[in-house]
Amino acid sequence: MLSISFIPGKHYKRAEIHDQFGGNRQRGISASAKESIIFIFSGASGTQYGYSDGWNEEKTLFMYSGEGQVGDQTFTMGNKAIRDHVNHSKDVLLFHREQNGLYRFDDQLTLIDYELKQALDRDGHPREIIQFIFESATIMKQDQLESEHHLESSVIIEDSLENLKTLALQDTSTGDESIQVKQIKVRKRSEAIKVYARKRAAGICEACEQPEPFEASSGSSLEVHHMYKLSDGGPDHPEHVAAICPNCHARIHRGIDGSTYNQELIDKIDAKENPFRFRRIY
Ligand SMILES: [Zn+2]
Ligand SMILES: [Zn+2]
Numbered sequence: 001m002l003s004i005s006f007i008p009g010k011h012y013k014r015a016e017i018h019d020q021f022g023g024n025r026q027r028g029i030s031a032s033a034k035e036s037i038i039f040i041f042s043g044a045s046g047t048q049y050g051y052s053d054g055w056n057e058e059k060t061l062f063m064y065s066g067e068g069q070v071g072d073q074t075f076t077m078g079n080k081a082i083r084d085h086v087n088h089s090k091d092v093l094l095f096h097r098e099q100n101g102l103y104r105f106d107d108q109l110t111l112i113d114y115e116l117k118q119a120l121d122r123d124g125h126p127r128e129i130i131q132f133i134f135e136s137a138t139i140m141k142q143d144q145l146e147s148e149h150h151l152e153s154s155v156i157i158e159d160s161l162e163n164l165k166t167l168a169l170q171d172t173s174t175g176d177e178s179i180q181v182k183q184i185k186v187r188k189r190s191e192a193i194k195v196y197a198r199k200r201a202a203g204i205c206e207a208c209e210q211p212e213p214f215e216a217s218s219g220s221s222l223e224v225h226h227m228y229k230l231s232d233g234g235p236d237h238p239e240h241v242a243a244i245c246p247n248c249h250a251r252i253h254r255g256i257d258g259s260t261y262n263q264e265l266i267d268k269i270d271a272k273e274n275p276f277r278f279r280r281i282y
Contacts, residue, residue, distance in 0.1 A: 006093060006105040008138075014041065014095075014103050029067050029078025036090045036228055038081050040064060040109070043097045060139050061179070062094065062109055066130030070121050073130045082132055085111055086186065087171060089228070089237045092134065109134035110190075112182045135183055140190070159192075161199055167192040168238045193238055194224045200272065201243035207265045208248050223249045227266050239273045 006012065018025045022033035030039045042053055042064065053064045066079040075083055085092050092111070095103035113133045121127050159167070170189055177185070198220045203212050205222060212221045222243040226236050242265050244252075252262045 008105055008107060011098060011102045011104050012095070014101050017095075017103070027067060027078055029082060031078070031081045031090070036088075038078075038085055038090050038092045040082075040092060040094045041097060041103060042094060042106075060136055061112070062107075062134040062136065064132045064134065066114075066132065068129075070123070070127075072128040075130070079130055082111060083114065086189075089240055094134075108137035110137050110140060110186055111135075112186055113179050133179060135186070140187060143187070159195075161196065164192050164196040164199060165238050168196050190236070193236055193241055196238050197224050197241045197243040198222055205245040205248055206242040206268060206272075207244040207252070207261065210245065213245050213247070221246065225249055225252060225265075227262055227269065239269060242269050 014025070017023075017039065018030075021035055021037060021039075023030035023039060028041050028043065030041065031037070032039065053062075055062050066073040066082070067077065068074065068079070073079060081088075081090070082092065084090075092109040094106040094109050096106055098104050111132060112135045115131045115133070116128050117131050119127060119129045168189060170185075197206075200206070201212075201220075201222055203220070203222075204210065205212060214221050220243070223246055225242050225244050226240060227242055228240050244265070248261070248265075252258045252265070255261060
């Protein structure tokens with residue numbers, strides 16, 4: 001399950017994606033029933049409501065109109081899934097329709113904001129539509145790597161485990177701030193999760209339980225692995241990540257026993273995070 005990854009620019013048959021991951025085969029927004037993934041299948045029809053779906057010039061933000069062809073669009077089904085994806089720890093993967101049922105994988109997205117806009121439906125009646133504003137998770141990741149390198153994140157490194165967890169779990173979907181402010185909020189949350197995992201590990205690999213193999217110039221050589229996810233980027237939940245040594249990380253992703261080893265890690269983190277779970281029975 002963890003070896004699956006989509007390659008940007010590569011074409012995939014939509015039917016095969018659904019064979020593997022489930023999810024609705026027709027809708028533009030399709031949530032997998034098997035994995036924490038929401039697929040967006042962007043077609044050519046995005047401009048029909050007067051708002052075009054697509055990337056901004058810098059290719060950092062992606063605009064996407066919600067689903068629903070008639071009447072006001074509401075936060076149900078796919079629209080709700082998208083709105084809540086950060087707090088529900090789901091990856092959003094963007095595909096573009098090409099031809100013959102083929103879709104090109106573009107990028108992983110993180111929702112930053114949404115706006116309600118006035119538009120006309122297909123019968124010419126005025127209605128409200130949702131326009132989602134996403135950030136490219138790839139860009140976000142690159143920026144975070146850079147800030148990690150420059151130790152700009154030291155602001156939160158000094159925080160307590162409990163404070164970091166609060167920051168990592170904070171709801172980023174509310175508020176009237178600008179997109180820039182929301183971008184910072186989402187990034188900060190995502191960064192807090194990494195700092196949290198490393199702090200919880202306290203210099204010991206959470207998989208093999210050996211001291212970290214070397215001292216990294218950035219402070220820690222432990223890598224943050226997302227145990228339930230397709231990719232190691234985007235927003236997540238503190239209990240879904242582990243700080244592990246590069247060796248264990250490679251074993252999980254490329255080893256013959258990778259998924260068993262990952263399952264062992266899931267159990268270890270669960271025991272760490274919920275130490276009293278089994279005592280409650282008595
Ligand atoms: Zn290890
Ligand atoms: Zn990983």
